[in-house]
Amino acid sequence: MTKKCKSCQTDIDVKAKKCPNCRADQRNWIARHPILTGIFVLILIGIIGGAIGSNSPKKVGTSDQTTNQGTTPSQASDNTPKTQTFKMGDKVDLSGKTVTVNSVAPYTSNNQFMQPKNGNKFVTVDISLTNTSKDAFNYNVLDFRLQDNQSYTYNNAATDHEPYLTTGALQPGQTTRGFIDYEIPASNTPTQVIFTPGFLSTSQIIIDLTK
Numbered sequence: 001m002t003k004k005c006k007s008c009q010t011d012i013d014v015k016a017k018k019c020p021n022c023r024a025d026q027r028n029w030i031a032r033h034p035i036l037t038g039i040f041v042l043i044l045i046g047i048i049g050g051a052i053g054s055n056s057p058k059k060v061g062t063s064d065q066t067t068n069q070g071t072t073p074s075q076a077s078d079n080t081p082k083t084q085t086f087k088m089g090d091k092v093d094l095s096g097k098t099v100t101v102n103s104v105a106p107y108t109s110n111n112q113f114m115q116p117k118n119g120n121k122f123v124t125v126d127i128s129l130t131n132t133s134k135d136a137f138n139y140n141v142l143d144f145r146l147q148d149n150q151s152y153t154y155n156n157a158a159t160d161h162e163p164y165l166t167t168g169a170l171q172p173g174q175t176t177r178g179f180i181d182y183e184i185p186a187s188n189t190p191t192q193v194i195f196t197p198g199f200l201s202t203s204q205i206i207i208d209l210t211k
Helices: 034-052
Strands: 002-004 011-013 058-062 090-094 097-107 120-131 137-140 144-148 167-170 175-185 190-195 205-208
Touching: 090 205, 097 175, 097 190, 097 205, 120 144, 120 167, 120 190, 144 175, 167 175
Parallel strands: none
Antiparallel strands: 002 011, 058 090, 090 097, 097 120, 120 175, 137 167, 144 190, 190 205
């Protein structure tokens, strides 16, 4: 059996991967680009998994260690659109990941090389993370962001604060706890901690620090 070459239209063997006449590749795009195809498939799986796993967070308990030291955030206006949020001390579960913000407070570093920029300050958040699912999962400090009263959002800052919550794995039933420090303008106040478990996830736990 023969087929026409995609390029020169010469009759060639139906199983030929290249045309013997013009050397044109006869394979389809997927066969020619297996690595890119694999990447696209993984991205698609992640998007579908994120959509399927977009569960809503729910309160499952309350911590008795909640403190809010030295921060006086401004309150949101009553006509602001409402999103489900939780308060410090709430144990909030999202697909087997239970987050508790225990406290928020100013932080002063003792390391002269780890100081906030002029006009900025460090804020530290004490966070507990528990695996209430049946499977282990990885966690990352970048899953946690801080938002201030000007709606600016911050990733963690590098400080000398110990014990620091970084990255790792949690087995079923395990809990880890540590500090995450953020650098924000000195005149601003922290208002929310936002936990987004995974790069492609659209589900979030939002802890309102003003409550």
